[in-house]
Amino acid sequence: MLLQVSGIIKRFGVDPILDGVNLQILERERIGLVGVNGAGKSTLLKIVAGEMSYDGGQIFKSKETTLGYLAQNSGLQSDRTIWEEMMNVFAHLTQAEADLRQMERDIADPAQMEDEKKYADLLERYAKRSDWFKDHGGYEMETRIRSVLHGMGFGEFSPDTPIATLSGGQKTRLALARILLQAPDLLMLDEPTNYLDIATLTWLEDYLRGYSGALLVVSHDRYFLDRLVTTIVEIERHRSKKYTGNYSRYMELKAAEYETQMKQYEKQQGEISKMEDFVQKNIVRASTTKRAQSRRKASTKWSASINRWVI
Ligand SMILES: Nc1ncnc2c1ncn2[C@@H]1O[C@H](COP(=O)(O)OP(=O)(O)OP(=O)(O)O)[C@@H](O)[C@H]1O
Ligand SMILES: [Mg+2]
Numbered sequence: 496m497l498l499q500v501s502g503i504i505k506r507f508g509v510d511p512i513l514d515g516v517n518l519q520i521l522e523r524e525r526i527g528l529v530g531v532n533g534a535g536k537s538t539l540l541k542i543v544a545g546e547m548s549y550d551g552g553q554i555f556k557s558k559e560t561t562l563g564y565l566a567q568n569s570g571l572q573s574d575r576t577i578w579e580e581m582m583n584v585f586a587h588l589t590q591a592e593a594d595l596r597q598m599e600r601d602i603a604d605p606a607q608m609e610d611e612k613k614y615a616d617l618l619e620r621y622a623k624r625s626d627w628f629k630d631h632g633g634y635e636m637e638t639r640i641r642s643v644l645h646g647m648g649f650g651e652f653s654p655d656t657p658i659a660t661l662s663g664g665q666k667t668r669l670a671l672a673r674i675l676l677q678a679p680d681l682l683m684l685d686e687p688t689n690y691l692d693i694a695t696l697t698w699l700e701d702y703l704r705g706y707s708g709a710l711l712v713v714s715h716d717r718y719f720l721d722r723l724v725t726t727i728v729e730i731e732r733h734r735s736k737k738y739t740g741n742y743s744r745y746m747e748l749k750a751a752e753y754e755t756q757m758k759q760y761e762k763q764q765g766e767i768s769k770m771e772d773f774v775q776k777n778i779v780r781a782s783t784t785k786r787a788q789s790r791r792k793a794s795t796k797w798s799a800s801i802n803r804w805v806i
Contacts, residue, residue, distance in 0.1 A: 497522050497560055497681055497709050498543070504551030505538055512538055514733035515552070520681060520709050527720040527742060528713045530730035536713045537567050539730065540683050543711070563679030567686045567713070570666030571658055571673060578654030580669070581640045584676045588636055591628045598624065639676060646698040647672040648691075664690040675702065683711045688719050717742045 500518040504511055512535040520526065528536050541547035543554065544564035556562075573580050582589060598621045601607050608614050632639070644650065647668045658669065667690050674682065682703075688696055700722050703710060714720050720727070720742040727738045727745040738745040 496520070497524070497556070498562075499555040500539075500543060500552070501555070502552035503539070503542060503549050503554070505535070505542060505547075505549045511550075511733055513542075513549075513730070516730065516733075516735040518543075518728055518735060520711060522680075523707070523709055524726060525710045525724045526712070526726045526728055527724035527745075528711060528728050528730070529720075529742075529745070534730040535733070536730055537685050540564060540685050540711070540713065541566070544683060560681060561679040562681050562683065563674045563677050564683045565670060565674050565685060565687060568667065568689065569670055570663050571670040572666070573658040576655045576657050577644070577649060577652060577669065578640070580658055581644065581673060581676060582636075584673060585636045588628065588631060588633045591624060591631075591633060594624055595621070595628060643672045643675050643702075646695070646702060647675075648695045668695065671699070678706075679708060681709045681711065682706065685713045686715070687712065688714055688716045 496519060498518075498520045500516065503513050503516040505513040516535075516539060518526075518539070528539065530536050538547065541564075542549050544562060546564070546566075571580065575583065598617065601617060602621065607617060628634075644652070644654075649665075649669070649672070658666065661669065671684075671687055674684075687699065691699065696719065700719060703712075703723055710723070712720070712724065722741075724741055725739070727740065727742060729736050729738065729745070738748050740748070
């Protein structure tokens with residue numbers, strides 16, 4: 496289990512928007528979060544991302560689990576260039592690279608060799624740092640950046656383009672590119688397909704299908720969800736419900752649910768009208784009985800008094 500959301504309550508004012516919402520996310524799970532406009536999808540994502548408070552319930556997440564969240568219509572605001580901003584995702588690697596270059600200079604310095612113990616330490620530190628750099632994708636970072644930028648439609652852009660000069664839609668796409676490079680254990684995307692053309696959309700679908708972490712995606716694009724997710728969580732009337740399968744499967748299950756509910760309703764309606772019929776008949780019968788009884792009572796009294804007179 497990567498993350499567990501249990502009984503979340505969120506109110507804006509008096510009425511709850513979320514009223515006991517549950518959500519479990521397993522490693523590598525692909526979840527589509529759906530619901531009508533205003534159902535509370537973005538609210539739930541913000542809460543899980545730790546960007547919004549909540550009024551009840553709990554969220555369990557292990558310390559090591561990394562989360563990435565891209566808000567609905569969020570463009571990247573930055574003073575950097577495209578390349579600088581993407582490289583900044585790998586700041587830990589560029590720092591390691593700088594350390595390695597420094598160590599190489601030290602190793603090549605004849606003065607360092609005078610103290611054998613110190614020199615052996617330096618070599619060992621260098622080997623460790625070098626392995627770490629390699630294991631964390633240090634040699635692939637530039638290729639990864641180029642590939643994601645190309646996929647997100649920035650192939651023709653100079654890497655030196657200042658982000659401030661990009662359009663709103665381009666800033667949104669760049670924000671998406673950056674979060675893909677961050678590659679968190681759980682990637683939460685709120686309507687990521689807005690502003691994407693077909694080529695970019697197809698590239699994103701393929702990229703996310705091969706993504707090694709878990710996904711929680713809000714989208715109104717059913718084809719996108721169909722290709723990507725294996726679980727649908729629906730927020731309806733402030734509560735959550737889980738459906739296993741892609742979006743088409745969810746629609747089938749919803750249709751079947753609706754039919755069962757309709758049948759139940761019709762059955763109930765049938766029972767109600769039978770009951771009403773029964774009540775009506777019995778009201779008549781009851782009143783007839785009452786009338787008959789009072790008639791009988793009246794007639795007994797009358798004959799008793801007659802008898803008295805006669806005697
Ligand atoms: N900060 C806020 N203050 C007050 N009400 C809010 C706030 N944020 C959201 N709401 C309300 O909460 C409800 C849920 O909003 P939310 O944005 O989570 O819906 P959504 O499911 O993401 O909708 P959409 O599909 O349109 O993006 C809406 O009625 C919205 O007006
Ligand atoms: Mg929303």
